Amino acid sequence: MPQCSAKGCRADAVWVLAWNNPKLHTPERRKTWLACDEHREHLSxxxxxxxxxKDVVRLEDWEESTADG
Structure with missing residues (x-):
């Protein structure tokens, strides 16, 4: 199971935070951080x-959407 991206957290990830830095990435590019329920708001x-x-999506929904593409 993927783990939360928060520093020192070992909890299972539940959320995908899709983001990009417009100074570095093209508008359609999405980088991702993973978050547990506890760290979703802080990382967001x-x-x-x-x-x-850019978006906050449940991990299971993100995996389904990327499997289709």
Whole structure:
């Protein structure tokens, strides 16, 4: 099972935070961080205040959508 991207966290990931840095990435590019329930809001805010956060999706839904593509 994938783990949360928060520093020091070993919990199972439940969420995918899709983001990009417009200074480095093309608009359609999506980088991802994984988050457990506890760290989803903190990681979302970290990316959001920088204008990087594009989407927050449940991991199972993300895996289904990327398997189709």
């Amino acid at each position: 805010k970290f990316l959001g205040v920088r204008g990087f956060l």
